[in-house]
Amino acid sequence: MASTPKIIVIGGGLAGLSAVMKIAEAGGKVDLFSIVPVKRSHSVCAQGGINAAKNLKGEGDTTWQHFDDTVYGGDFLGNQTPIKGMCEAAPAIIDLLDRMGVPFNRTPEGLLDFRRFGGTLYHRTAFAGATTGQQLLYALDEQVRRYESEGKVQKYEGWEFLSAVLDSKGVCRGICAMNLRTMEVRTFAADAIILATGGNGAIFGKSTNSVVCTGSAQAAVYQQGVCYANGEFIQVHPTCIPGEDKLRLMSESARGEGGRVWVPKAAGDKRAANSIPASERWYFLEEWYPKYGNLVPRDVATRAIHKVVYEHGLGIDGQPMVYLDLTHIDRATLDRKLEGILEIYEKFVGDDPREVPMKIFPGMHYTMGGLWVDADQMTNIPGIFAAGEAEYQYHGANRLGANSLLSCIYGGFVAGPKAMQYGKNLQAAEGDGGHTAELKRQEEINQRLLSSNGAENPFKIWRELGDVMTKNATVIRYNKNLQAADGQIQRLLERYRNINLSDKSMWANTSFAFTRQLLNMLHLARVIVQGAERRDESRGAHYKPDFPDRNDEKFLKTTKAFFATDTNGPRFEYEAVDTQFIPPRPRRYDAVK
């Protein structure tokens, strides 16, 4: 029994740093592992804000209303007890962030300013310019740096998590990790570990996620027996800026200010956008939804764009892109209302959206599903905890805007103290707790990769995976295509065995680390497509034209995927959803907007 438990936190985004802070503050010993310096974690990308029902605008907002909006936005798939806890804790979390020095926008009286966001009628979103995630991450990073300088936190930046160390009874006793410079593999002992490793956008090739968001750590522990829940729920944002390297978000406000979405009527039209006359443009949103036009809700816009590109084959120049056109609005108006976001487009695309229509496409944005956890944020393997986007429990079938930052911090604040509590009561391991065996297993995987003399380039396999997933498992889902996608992923898994590492050196070998992540991505991809195939309904972000309605009778259930070693693939179970506070009611798209 450890009086001062040793906790390992993996991931230095908002969730991981929140957990570290709580553990250090409570006098625990904590090691923080991260692929990148923690200040460079993906949380920096969040722009909009963080929700809390502070009710500072005299609107009568309450934490219950926030709770109701979150459950409703998630189409009732979220377990209600943890969501309620999060919404109730939110106002105090905002106060804490404020005390830490987050430069939140202010009212003239010097109080926190709040704005409205999607899915609610209240001014509930605190924000710091257009970089709220960055500002929140920095505040937590600074607090953790303070604990680090006091010797209470040991950082392992530039280390990649490979697996959990499990003892003979299946209890977690630490982690196995790889140093990304020396490529050294070693194990680290811990009484409990917390995975705060973010989303899995890289499985879809290009997404709005950062490079490190591969889902590799989640997939690794899934293959060791941790349950993965609601994998099929992936949020797609309708207006992203396609890039050669990634997708970048284009704010909804562009449509709000009068932006029109169109494609050339002729497939493969090579002319520049401005030289295509109005009569040869198809304003499909305005045609299909005359009442709302371009301002249909996000999910409707996403599906329409997807259909035009993949079913009508009318993407710009044969590419999966459509125009979002602001050029009919005068420059002065655009600069007054949209300057910030237009600058982002200009910076990364190089075109001036005041002169040339923007090219946009829906993009994979957020992972609602994740590691299954209980009320203590612990997975089904004792001692493995999870927090943040890596776990599943706060967003149901669809995440509400500005709830992600909140769920990360709240999840970390629960996971840290609960991991400490668990560690205090943990009995000592028998033998070496499985460390020698796990180290050997991981070293063998590395040896196999290094001695593989195949012909397959890992980056090419990854591109193919991304294409398969984006085409079949994002916006519109058909069972036939999902089955085919699973078959394609299995073929990629076979080709993976024939991998060719063009770099076999043992120093800062980034492609080697990537090749390891790739195998995990392939396994997690199967959880996503098979989970989607089995869910014959439409709920939140999951949409099947063949099953257009929500089916509470059959599918008001959490999908739970377990890795079956006999088939080397997922096995599924379903679990009832906790709906004890708010009875499910229809979620009407036309009323949501």
Next chain:
Amino acid sequence: MAERTIKVEIKRQHDPDGTAVVERFEIPYRPNMNVISVLMEIAARPVTVDGKETTPVTYESNCLEEICGSCSMRINGRARMACSALVDNLEQPLRLEPLSKFPVVRDLQVDRSVLFENLKRVQAWVPIDGSYDLGAGPRITPQAQEESYPLSNCISCCCCMEVCPQFNVATGFVGAATIAQVKLFNDHPTGKVLKEERLHALMGDGGIQDCSYAQNCVKACPKELPLAQAISDVGRQVMVQAVKDIFTT
């Protein structure tokens, strides 16, 4: 018709002790590529222009939105972020080199941990009593928020240090990024409780007096931080503190 291509020269170094060599690549052109997508293309087909098989290039990157600060390098001689460097706006051959003032890890990856150490040295944080529910934070005017927000946008990319004539291993000069953070936290109603310690940390060798006011940092900063203003404000604070120290010791 000859296919349009992008010509790239990359300064590569296998490890910290290795010798730097330049490898040349020629890859198919596509519109709207940035330097990151060029490096991704090379990773998918790591073959030089002479047909020699090589390894994917090692470099740091993460968000690709110019907000995480990972991918700074020298592109055509200029320190900048690779994600926001568009090929269409660059002269070819593209010349990619690691930042020159930091130890090379491999290829375009360098070790910038010195900045994070500097942030510890100046205690760049607000020393809160605890993470418990202790009520609201101090009131802050919108004007004060507007002044601190830009300083809080520093992405720790280290471009300001790369271009600084004073920053190198010998001087140990802290650099503009750290000085800007001192201003940020000294201005904060709670953070200023550590003001004196921060200013003392900026005195002496490697401190703020090493700044030669070349102002290269201002031009290089991708986030357009008001670095000149911050250095001048903090410089004044240090001087006032030095005078105070004379009378109190």
